[in-house]
Ligand SMILES: Cc1ncc(COP(=O)(O)O)c(C=O)c1O
């Protein structure tokens with residue numbers, strides 16, 4: 001008999017959840033313009049919008065808040081955070097930022113020149129936005145398999161070395177300020193990069209004099225997949241795998257809101273002294289003193305503690321297993337999802353799920369809205385709306401992946417919550433033909449998915465035609 005495991009923590013404080021009626025959810029969805037980003041959290045039952053800043057902190061982290069040193073300069077809490085980053089990730093120099101995109105802004109401004117090209121293993125919205133704002137063109141060098149939701153590959157986040165090599169030959173290494181390597185790859189479904197691939201990318205880049213900058217946002221989850229799937233690492237501790245991963249890079253941007261187990265914070269880290277000196281000059285313009293960078297002393301204190309907790313082997317094993325627990329229920333029910341199940345989320349393949357809709361009818365947006373209507377579960381569109389428009393032609397970017405992300409916050413929900421989510425998705429799948437597409441009524445020029453507004457297509461004025469089916 002396979003023995004079951006449980007959460008490696010117990011619950012000390014609880015937060016009651018809202019349970020709205022169908023009519024109340026319908027009103028909330030209309031007020032939000034069918035955009036789950038615009039729904040008020042008090043109208044949400046199970047919030048799977050994001051794993052960003054939504055982790056539950058431990059009692060030790062809450063305790064750490066009390067000893068936060070709020071000195072404007074030279075804060076003791078900053079020293080603790082700096083020490084934790086050096087010890088766990090292994091970089092020489094660290095600068096705190098208010099969150100990940102603060103670090104992305106600094107890195108992009110410091111390294112990119114107009115006309116440069118930044119290769120990456122699939123784009124991320126904020127990362128690409130900063131690269132483009134500074135005059136670079138992003139080029140996707142992820143393996144082709146990553147764009148196929150049903151293709152089973154243990155390391156779907158891997159870089160296609162041939163793509164990277166031919167890009168270097170095409171544009172010249174002097175036009176490539178750095179390679180941006182995300183571990184794991186959010187937009188591909190939380191998919192990991194293998195150690196072997198990280199090493200190969202680093203060696204190739206070293207040969208050509210190009211830096212490798214990690215997007216380390218979900219690096220601990222990546223380390224777990226290496227332990228689980230890559231030969232030779234099965235008996236390694238997560239902390240040792242992490243150290244090796246970081247040794248194949250020159251620096252990183254980090255959104256502490258994910259794997260560092262805090263609600264806010266981030267950092268930029270590097271080994272190059274000269275880059276560090278220039279970063280110290282720029283951080284004061286955008287973030288704050290190099291000893292707080294937009295964070296309160298208490299937040300830095302909690303983040304230092306969170307970094308150590310995140311490398312606990314029991315914690316990370318449970319984290320990945322919980323995401324998989326939800327994913328496996330959906331796979332067993334025949335729901336089209338991105339496979340293998342990634343590190344932070346289960347991604348529904350909306351293109352398949354709502355195969356009666358064209359991509360211009362925003363299937364993933366419509367599915368996320370329908371899920372909220374059905375059960376009060378909030379998810380996120382990751383498809384054509386998120387991909388925005390082509391800068392030159394003004395046309396929609398049409399990504400191959402048209403997904404709805406069910407993102408699991410860390411240490412927040414139990415597996416019973418996962419069951420409720422699974423039931424709702426399965427119920428929707430059974431009545432999928434009743435879900436109509438959407439029209440975009442308001443479209444902001446940048447990062448449009450955050451604030452865009454929609455309504456159900458005219459010929460099908462209701463999002464879900466059959467109310468009876470969604471009552472409950
Ligand atoms: C892969 C990845 N990179 C960067 C960021 C940016 O981080 P932040 O939200 O802390 O600005 C995020 C989340 O936003 C992310 O998921």
Ligand SMILES: N[C@@H](Cc1ccc(O)cc1)C(=O)O
Pocket residue numbers: 049050051052125126186386407
């Ligand atoms: N990084 C967070 C928050 C976020 C969400 C969507 C974005 O496009 C940008 C940021 C996430 O992936 O959930």
